Amino acid sequence: QVQVVESGGGLVQPGGSLRLSCAASGSTFSVDDMGWYRQAPGKQREVVADISSGGKTRYTESVKGRFTISRDNAKHTVYLHMNSLKPEDTAVYYCQAEIGLVVGGIAQPFKDYWGQGTQVTVSS
Numbered sequence: 001q002v003q004v005v006e007s008g009g010g011l012v013q014p015g016g017s018l019r020l021s022c023a024a025s026g027s028t029f030s031v032d033d034m035g036w037y038r039q040a041p042g043k044q045r046e047v048v049a050d051i052s053s054g055g056k057t058r059y060t061e062s063v064k065g066r067f068t069i070s071r072d073n074a075k076h077t078v079y080l081h082m083n084s085l086k087p088e089d090t091a092v093y094y095c096q097a098e099i100g101l102v103v104g105g106i107a108q109p110f111k112d113y114w115g116q117g118t119q120v121t122v123s124s
Contacts, residue, residue: 006117009093009119010119013122016122019079019082020079020080020082021079024076024113027102028101029100032052033051033098034097034098035095036069037094037095039117048060050069068081069081
C-alpha cells in the first residue's frame, strides 16, 4: 500500500512564510498529478494548487504570486511554499496525489490518495 504524509504546518504571523511538504511512500507505484487543497472552518475544501508529473502548475486566483508549488519526482514529494500569508489562508491543508500501484508487475489504474491534513494558522 501507499501512504501520503504531510508536514510543515503551524502558526505564523500575517506576512510570514511557511513551507508544506508531502511525501508518498510504500510499495511499488508511480505518481501522476499532485496537489494541495485546503478547508477552512465552515467552508468546502478547495484546490489551492496542483502540478503535473511534467511540472505544469495551476493556482487558485487568491494565492497567485504568493504560493509556489513544486515537486521532486525522485522522492515522490510535493512542496507548497507560502509567502505573504494572510489570515484568510488559515485552514487545514491537504495533500493529494494520483497514484498507480504496480502489483505483480502490472500497473493498476491511478486513483487519488490523500494526506491526513496539516493545520496552517495565520494570526498575530
